[in-house]
Amino acid sequence: MGVAERREREKEQLRARIVEAASAIVSEEGLDALSMRSIADRIEYSPATIYLYFKDKDELIRSVVEEGAQRFEAAITSELETVGPDASPKEQYAATGRAYALFALENPAYFRIMFELPTGAQPSCPVADPENRPFERGSAWEAIVATVQRAIDGRQFHLPDATRGALIGWGLVHGLTSLCLSGHLSGDVTSKGEFLDLIEEAIASLFRGWDGGPESACCPSAPAGDGRSVGSAGNSGA
Secondary structure (H helix, E strand, O other), rough: HHHHHHHHOOOOOOOHHHHHHHHHHHHHHHHHHHOOOHHHHHHOOOHHHHHHOOOOOHHHHHHHHHHHHHHHHHHHHHHHHHHHOOOOHHHHEEEEEHHHHHHHHHOOHHHHHHHHHOHHOOOHHHEEEEEHHHHHOOOOHHHHHHHHHHHOOOOOOOOOHHHHHHHHHHHHHHHHHHHOOOOOOOOOOOHHHHHHHHHHHHHEEEEEHOOOOOOOOOOOOOOOOOOOOOOHHHHHHO
16 A cells, blocks of 8 residues: 555544544534534544544534434445345335334434434534435435335325324334433343344334234344343444
């Protein structure tokens, strides 16, 4: 590897460290705690170095959101590949629910920034701009709504509106996931595997309400968890 290539790789690595540090600070301390100096202190560089990569705080936060969106869509893609191309819309929708939960456990800082920060308190944050909410306006959300619509068209779901159905499903999985990350389920759910089982039960219950029939066989159990505690999973990436 030549000198120029090595320097370019080092620049990309430092940029990634800056983004990771920013996501951790916002997740742990809130948006007000984020500054070029706070990031510099965390990664042990000067604030001037941070400005070489990002012109201001807003550009940095936008990069954090973009990185989170890429990881989120990668999680969805992985789960959809697991169920396979011949999966029914119902199976695919269940897969997106599992992907959401897995993304949160493996990327808690990005999850909190993307889905839990109150946008009303962030007038200067690009996340507060609806056009920059990757889940709500981007390809992931549109694909999820389209999946629900296909299930409605195929008479797998009995719902009057695909978007409202997708919002209800999102609220269910998001609520359980947020409770898990905040430690409120620690008395009942003690491992990553147990939490994913809970998500499966929640999705199956939702489907029973939407199809009016017995529990569907199209919501198979996720692969067994690795036995790590939920607390340890929730702290990774933060």
